[in-house]
Amino acid sequence: MATGMMWxxxxxxxxxxxxxxxxxxxxxxxxxGGGGGEIVSLAARAPGAARALSSPSIAHDGRLxxxxxxxxxxxxxNGSFAxxxxxxxxxxxxxxxxxEGEQVYLVADDKVIKVTPQNVHTAEPAxxxxxxxxxxxxxxxxxxxxxxxxSYSSLFLTIRKRGLxxxxxRGELQWSIGPALNLFDYRLGxxxxxxxxxxxSAPVLDQCEGALYIxxxxxxxxxxxxxxxxxxxxxxxxSHGKVMxxxxxxxxxxxxxxxxxxxxxxxxxxxxxxxxxxxIGPISIEKNLPTVDSNGxxxxxxxxxxxxxxxxxxxxxxxxxKTANDSVIHVGPVLDCSGFSMYVAKTIVEGKLIQTIGDYxxxxxxxxxxxxxxxxxxxxxxxxxxxxxxxxxxNLLSSSDLNDFTIDETVVLTLLSAARxxxxxxxxxxKAKFVQxxxxxxxxxxxxxxxxxxxxxxxxxxxxxxxxxxxxxxxxNGLQKFLEKRRSLHSKRRIxxxxxxxxxxxxxEDASSNEALGQLGEMVKAKEGVERKLYGSxxxxxxxxxxxxxxxxxxxxxxxxxxxxxxxxxxESITIFNMLSDTSSSEDGTxxxxxxxxxxxxxxxxxxxxxxxxxxxxxxxxxxxxxxxxVQHELEKQHQHCSAP
Numbered sequence: 162m163a164t165g166m167m168w169x170x171x172x173x174x175x176x177x178x179x180x181x182x183x184x185x186x187x188x189x190x191x192x193x194g195g196g197g198g199e200i201v202s203l204a205a206r207a208p209g210a211a212r213a214l215s216s217p218s219i220a221h222d223g224r225l226x227x228x229x230x231x232x233x234x235x236x237x238x239n240g241s242f243a244x245x246x247x248x249x250x251x252x253x254x255x256x257x258x259x260x261e262g263e264q265v266y267l268v269a270d271d272k273v274i275k276v277t278p279q280n281v282h283t284a285e286p287a288x289x290x291x292x293x294x295x296x297x298x299x300x301x302x303x304x305x306x307x308x309x310x311x312s313y314s315s316l317f318l319t320i321r322k323r324g325l326x327x328x329x330x331r332g333e334l335q336w337s338i339g340p341a342l343n344l345f346d347y348r349l350g351x352x353x354x355x356x357x358x359x360x361x362s363a364p365v366l367d368q369c370e371g372a373l374y375i376x377x378x379x380x381x382x383x384x385x386x387x388x389x390x391x392x393x394x395x396x397x398x399x400s401h402g403k404v405m406x407x408x409x410x411x412x413x414x415x416x417x418x419x420x421x422x423x424x425x426x427x428x429x430x431x432x433x434x435x436x437x438x439x440x441i442g443p444i445s446i447e448k449n450l451p452t453v454d455s456n457g458x459x460x461x462x463x464x465x466x467x468x469x470x471x472x473x474x475x476x477x478x479x480x481x482x483k484t485a486n487d488s489v490i491h492v493g494p495v496l497d498c499s500g501f502s503m504y505v506a507k508t509i510v511e512g513k514l515i516q517t518i519g520d521y522x523x524x525x526x527x528x529x530x531x532x533x534x535x536x537x538x539x540x541x542x543x544x545x546x547x548x549x550x551x552x553x554x555x556n557l558l559s560s561s562d563l564n565d566f567t568i569d570e571t572v573v574l575t576l577l578s579a580a581r582x583x584x585x586x587x588x589x590x591x592k593a594k595f596v597q598x599x600x601x602x603x604x605x606x607x608x609x610x611x612x613x614x615x616x617x618x619x620x621x622x623x624x625x626x627x628x629x630x631x632x633x634x635x636x637x638n639g640l641q642k643f644l645e646k647r648r649s650l651h652s653k654r655r656i657x658x659x660x661x662x663x664x665x666x667x668x669x670e671d672a673s674s675n676e677a678l679g680q681l682g683e684m685v686k687a688k689e690g691v692e693r694k695l696y697g698s699x700x701x702x703x704x705x706x707x708x709x710x711x712x713x714x715x716x717x718x719x720x721x722x723x724x725x726x727x728x729x730x731x732x733e734s735i736t737i738f739n740m741l742s743d744t745s746s747s748e749d750g751t752x753x754x755x756x757x758x759x760x761x762x763x764x765x766x767x768x769x770x771x772x773x774x775x776x777x778x779x780x781x782x783x784x785x786x787x788x789x790x791x792v793q794h795e796l797e798k799q800h801q802h803c804s805a806p
Contacts, residue, residue, distance in 0.1 A: 214572060216448065221262070231252065233276055240562060273293075305320070306364050314329060315327050323339075323359075339360075354379060374409070381398065413430050415427070415428040416453065424438060424441070425461070443463060454496060454540070455499075461494075462491065468481050487510055487512075495574040496578060510527060511528040534574070650695050664681040
């Protein structure tokens, strides 16, 4: 059994917090002489206690990576050693290592060290100094934050009182920025105290939005672009507090936790505006960090023994409330291998007292009995597994190399998440029950395609308007008269089409009827005239002068012949040539044609190949006006019939 674990369980913990309307200072002391509003933690240690171990992180290969003194340690998911890399510098336990590919980046003393564990047993160097910062006396300019983005091949550092620095993974400085900015002589950030204002948080990356978040000592939150130092927005949150923890979601929501006032604020990542605010129970500021799952729910434990989970829309759920009266949660949850559920550690105590004195609420707990570990999914409220320590989880540590270190609940939670081979059933079961696609998740490729389609539609609409309003008929008569005339032409074409169909059927039945053929020719000519107007001066497009001047192809007139083309009911194309008179034929000196002959030998080829425009002129006056009058009369009859009661 882990010696350090047993000593860390049996301790006296006294937590003092300010209420939601008061600001409480959070410190760790070794005595009880602190002022009100302080956390006082007294832990008994046996002589010759085991080595301390920092909060571990899970690398891309599933191994646990943690610091201990001047060594960087790698553990297999079962807790055994994978590798050890001596650093030669003291690790900064408050800054977790970050990973990119096979490399591990961590802060030791005033340096950023890059470690390649695969080179431990080779001739290649296993570590190199990526960045070295010579801090001034008193370490007032120490490195306080580290983040890395593999997508942008950049590493980000926050140096106290210096600013935010972005480096390429080759070690080249890309850009830097400070908290006090001026835009066209207008100050952005640090408006009240320029000299004493600086960045005091680690950079937090939002891979979904391509953004970076960082806060200053005045309670202002900055949103920057990852690939450059451009400012997206700056939000002043000092009314809620100056100490905050940022947790990016995956649904365009940014969670901000104010531990001193026990408030969670939802921020719109696009504008920086506050979407909602929720009050939660008192929380520990040291290791109790919020966790966001793949469904976008943010979860954080409270000293009142309750796990608070909040959706991107601000809906809050409370879990593990049945044992809240005799328990505390003072470390943050850890995601499991699926990403949709999380492990929570709750310390069960024999006694807990909550009381309010003055402006502060005091939470006191003593005699811890055991730790209850739970795997649950906040989005569905399903609890998949529970385990106790000491108990069924004791063998997980007693047989591993972690038994030689002082560990806490965070180490056990991380080990449970990394040991997915042993508890693979929980991941499969969890995925089968609650892993589902989020229909509201934004797709930027589809959004870009949609915007391009909108731009094209707008361009086509503008081009159409420009062409349409340049029409001569529209400018002369106005829009209302233009549309009325266009509707009238459509009605005329419809009536003429019906009449032409009737005449075609009649002519197909009696091909020798000259009267039907004559009416058919006039109807066809009138319909073509209407269509020329619809497709020309009264069309929705540009004016086509050629359509106005185009002659009719039917009927064709000549001194001796009149031709008509139509379709019979059997869909056969028929062209009939009628001789106007035999007398005119003989007068012109041409031979006459018999009725059953297929061609006339006395007719020259030039007379048979008639030009359309010339035929129209030779045809002389027609009955088109009479046809149009008949159509107009038909329209008036339809109008009277429709308007009759």
